[in-house]
Amino acid sequence: MQSFPIGVFDSGYGGLTVLREMVRVLPQYDFMYLGDNARAPYGNRSFEAVYQYTLECVQHLFNQGCPLVILACNTASAKALRTIQQQDLPRIAPDKRVLGVIRPTAEMIGNITQTGSVGVFATTGTVVSESYIIEIEKAWPEIRVVQEACPMWVPLIENNEHTHPGADYFVAQHTKNLLSKAADMDTILLGCTHYPLIMDKIRQFVGPHMRIIAQGEIVADSLADYLMRHPEMEARCSKQGKRTFYTTDDTQNFDAHASYFFGEKIQSAFVELNAL
Ligand code: DGL
16 A cells, blocks of 8 residues: 655644654654645634635645645634535545644643633634634533634744744733633643744743643644554555655745744745645
8 A cells, every 4th residue: 555644734834833743753654744834824814714725735735645634723723624524525535534733632631730720822713713612611621711812923923023022012911811811720722833932932921830831742642642543544654754845935935934943954845736
């Protein structure tokens, strides 16, 4: 049987923080990353736009042979995953699978909080979808969840402005808002794959006892578990430890930024998506 890489998708660079952990946990597997940088950020876009763009990217990864695609993007997981799984997959690729990042994160969060009060930072799209509230409620009905949309954070990070003092204003403002929503909060979930890059900045504005959770490790462990439980899918994933990177925008720009998210040098190739 022919085998192919696992596809990993994000609107831009954020998914690389997840891929980094997947590579650490599953170094033997091949991964193919696609960042839709030309159309990022997705966070403030309509349901229809996020769905359409995500489907085009998933279709591209399928066309490259990927049997399994991880949406390493909360916004796409919130707005497009269910429709793709339920409506598109049976039609375009019934033997392939698409998984998101929200459910595995929601299923873990109850093991982390002790007070049962969790705050979520995410994009406007993810917050409005209420996906975290719904998924955490399913897994841990007793946990209280409050959310804060941070529409400026992804643009600041994508433009490499997040380390500058100007970014402090937006981080401080949203952190203050989130903390004011639940006095007993002991855990903050970074519900956007870009946000681990400002974890240290967020930490400056919360008390030392607050747990701040990035998704990379959770999603990587969940993928390892999925592959163990689905040997028929596992057998279709190639294992030569290769990573390939594609972007829908300028490759030089991508390579310069991406290494910062991924932690090592990257050489990407350009891909032009054909509208479906
Ligand atoms: N990294 C993506 C997420 O996890 C979204 C970024 C965007 O707004 O495009 O939500």
